[in-house]
Amino acid sequence: MNVNTIKIWYGSMFGGSTINLAYGNHMSISANSANEIIMHHIDEKKQLRLKMTMNMYGNNTAMSPKEIVQEIWKNNISHTIK
Numbered sequence: 001m002n003v004n005t006i007k008i009w010y011g012s013m014f015g016g017s018t019i020n021l022a023y024g025n026h027m028s029i030s031a032n033s034a035n036e037i038i039m040h041h042i043d044e045k046k047q048l049r050l051k052m053t054m055n056m057y058g059n060n061t062a063m064s065p066k067e068i069v070q071e072i073w074k075n076n077i078s079h080t081i082k
Contacts (some may be wrong), residue, residue: 004080
């Protein structure tokens with residue numbers, strides 16, 4: 001039984017390289033359908049910062065990779081694993 005599926009791929013959306021996520025109990029094979037698009041940049045301290053562009057339920061400011069993973073876990077994955 002498929003309860004929740006996560007597909008992660010590196011692609012090119014909105015004119016730049018992005019990390020794309022699709023999740024849910026029904027998965028499209030298309031690379032043009034994503035629930036989240038994460039853009040990246042290097043800040044003034046030369047640290048990698050990521051920004052979730054479609055995060056409706058939480059923070060959508062630039063965050064560290066660890067904070068992004070925690071946000072995805074909290075909003076999209078943890079409630080399906082009980």
